[in-house]
Amino acid sequence: MARMEGKTVLVTGAAGGLGLAIARAFAGEGAHAVLVDRDAQRLAQSVEELRGTGASCSAQVADLSDEDSILALAGEVCAAHASLDVLVNNAGLAYGEIASGFFGLGLAKWQHYLAVNTLAPLLLAEHLRVPLARAGGLVINQSSMASNVPGTAYGVTKAALNAVTFGLASQLAGEGVRCVAIAPGMMETEASSGALGEETMARLTGMQLAPARPGSPSDIANACLYLASCEGSFLNNLVLPIDAGNRLRGYRG
Numbered sequence: 001m002a003r004m005e006g007k008t009v010l011v012t013g014a015a016g017g018l019g020l021a022i023a024r025a026f027a028g029e030g031a032h033a034v035l036v037d038r039d040a041q042r043l044a045q046s047v048e049e050l051r052g053t054g055a056s057c058s059a060q061v062a063d064l065s066d067e068d069s070i071l072a073l074a075g076e077v078c079a080a081h082a083s084l085d086v087l088v089n090n091a092g093l094a095y096g097e098i099a100s101g102f103f104g105l106g107l108a109k110w111q112h113y114l115a116v117n118t119l120a121p122l123l124l125a126e127h128l129r130v131p132l133a134r135a136g137g138l139v140i141n142q143s144s145m146a147s148n149v150p151g152t153a154y155g156v157t158k159a160a161l162n163a164v165t166f167g168l169a170s171q172l173a174g175e176g177v178r179c180v181a182i183a184p185g186m187m188e189t190e191a192s193s194g195a196l197g198e199e200t201m202a203r204l205t206g207m208q209l210a211p212a213r214p215g216s217p218s219d220i221a222n223a224c225l226y227l228a229s230c231e232g233s234f235l236n237n238l239v240l241p242i243d244a245g246n247r248l249r250g251y252r253g
Contacts, residue, residue: 002030003229007135008081010034012064012124013091015042018142018187021217022088022224027055029225034077036060036091064091064120065112074127084131086228089121090142098154105153117157122164125172125179133175138228141165143181145243158183162239169237178236182223185243187215215242 009026013019015037023033027050035050037043040061047059058080062073077084097105098113105113125132125139132139143165147158161181168179223242226232 002028003225004085005030007031007085007228008034008083009086009088009228010036010077010084010128011088011090012036012062012120013142015039015046018184018217018220019088019090020046021221022090023057024050024055025218025221025225026086026228027057028053031056031085033057034060034081036062036064036073038063064124065115067123070120070123071127074124077128078131081131083135083137084128085135085137086140086224087124087128087132087137088140088142088224089124091120092117092142092157094144094154098157099152101151102153102156110153113153113157114160117154118160118164121161122168125168129172129175129177132172132177136176137178139165139168139172139177139179140224140227141168141179141181143183143239145183145185145241147183147239165239166237173236178233180227180235180237181239182220182227183239183241183243184215184220185241187217187220215244 004026009023009031011019011023011033014023014035019037023035027033033050033055035043035047035057038061043059043061047057050057060073060076063069093113093116097109121141141161141164143161144154144158146152146155147162149155165179165181172179219242223240227235
């Protein structure tokens, strides 16, 4: 029997990249995967791809920077699924101005970055806590080792997400729901390669201990599967580094 047979998992930012890899991994282990993204066309293509492999999955279009959209998403999920075993808050803004310094962004951009990277995971956990509690479920927040890097807006949003994770673990404990965060280091994805370039990717990879390679989407997906499995059921209220030891040398973006 597959590890996730009969379970339901919701993954945000799942039209591509890490989110799609996570959804694919859970679906491959027998779960019904609910893929959420704001890009309706790309999301439909990803769901069609997964269904072509025999996976059980569905799509929900939502803009996680908008509270009304989050509430609508939560309402639709609660109506469709009596219980929710895993919520993976993967969606986030990572590249461009958010990865630069603090100054010059302005309040509106700060609010937008925090809305997507920090507050959307909080609101989804809040408004999906009933189906999560029914399943004795798990919330996985996608943080980053950049939460330890001073001076970037992205790092601030992820450090705040770590604090949200600890708060949720406390708030949801009485309902039997666990909450953890994962903190990837250098990941080789289409988005990271395009944004950082080969030279920066090589420099950051060289800072790792072992293995001396960028992380892959499957590294993240497998960590999520472990956390959601029986083997990972005693893990709660933590931020799990997935960075090949990068943190021991001091991550520098």
